[in-house]
Amino acid sequence: MAFSPLTPVFVAIICVLIVIILKGSRKSSRKEQSNASHKTESRPWVDEDLKDSTDLPVEEEDDGEWQGLDDNIAHVSFSTERYAEEDMLKRSKAFYELLNKRRSVRFISDEPVPREVIDNVIKTAGTSPSGAHTEPWTFVVVQDAEIKHKIREIIEDEEEINYKKRMGDKWVNDLKRLRTNWIKEYLDAAPYLILIFKQVYGRLPNGKKKTHYYNEISVSIACGILLAALQNVGLVTVTSTPLNCGPRLRVLLERPTNEKLLLLLPVGYPRKDATVPDLTRKPLEDIMVVV
Structure with missing residues (x-):
């Protein structure tokens, strides 16, 4: 060649x-x-409970049969209170001013709160819309002092690791101005702890799994309504996502495995010496776009 x-x-x-x-x-x-x-x-701090499970498929136990409300459910007439424009304006302004006073309060009094009030605010949260009316929420109300303290121990154990290792310097530095850390005294002090679980699926009467559509969004909306209901009765709270604590708290509270902890709210009156950061909120023109 x-x-x-x-x-x-x-x-x-x-x-x-x-x-x-x-x-x-x-x-x-x-x-x-x-x-x-x-x-x-x-983002090593994100645990499985806090990941959005909206699109998680239900296992093959779901055979595709209708699994929601009864067939041929009756529809009834609907009407709501209609206000004069002047009254609408007054009511909308008054409600805004009420909610604008809401703050995340970490100094909570141990003063007793009527249990019926707690029942009513949770019933209010339960009016939230949900995907296919599956109502995929469980509100666990803890008032026992021993259980509250166990919850605090679990959360502080994990939060110390979160602050020192998982969250990273940027996040920890951003929190310094708010003066937060892994010590959660309010978990012992608050007369009630409300732990909100999302049900990633339900159970049909025959034991098969039931799809809970948009469970993450549905429960989040319910939490927002709950915050407004608490503000309406003069109680305070601080929204808490107990990172990496979900499984231990679920076992402690004897909740089933289809429930994932989404949020924890310590609820009570503010202490007389309570303080909050002097923060401002974005003006309307920064949060609304009209097209």
Whole structure:
């Protein structure tokens, strides 16, 4: 076979190109690995309970049969109170002013709160809309002092690790101005702890799993209504997502595995020496767009 005198040159060029491509590939691979590692390190605190499970498929026990309300459910006429425009304006302004006073309060009094009030605010939260009217929420009200203290121990154990290792310097520094840390005295002091669980699926009478559509969004809406209801009766709370505590708290409270802890609210009156950060809220033009 005859070879062109340029063949060695071409071979050398090809070898150089291969080396360059391989080096570039390694750099790209290392960069991707670094980015993946960075993403992992920047959000290592997210536990399975707090991940959005809206789209999680129900296991094959769901045979596709109608599993919601009874067939041919009756529809009834509906009407609501209609106000004069002047009254609407007054009511909307009064309700805004009430809710605008809401603050996250970490100094909660141990003064007793009527239990019926708690029942009523939770019933109010239970009026929330939900996907296909599945009502995928469980409100666990804890008033026993021993259980409250066990909850505090579990949360403080994990929160210390969160602050020191999981959350990262940026998040911890952002919280410094709010003067928060892993010590949660209000979990012992508050007369009630309300733990809100999302039911990622339900159970039919025959034991099969029942799909809970948009369970994450549905329960989140209920939590918002609950916050408004608490503000309406003069009680305070601080929204708490007990990171990496869900499984231990679920076992402590003897909740089934289809329930995932979404939020914890210590509820009571503010202490007489209570303080809150002097924060301002965004003006309307920064949060609303009219098209």
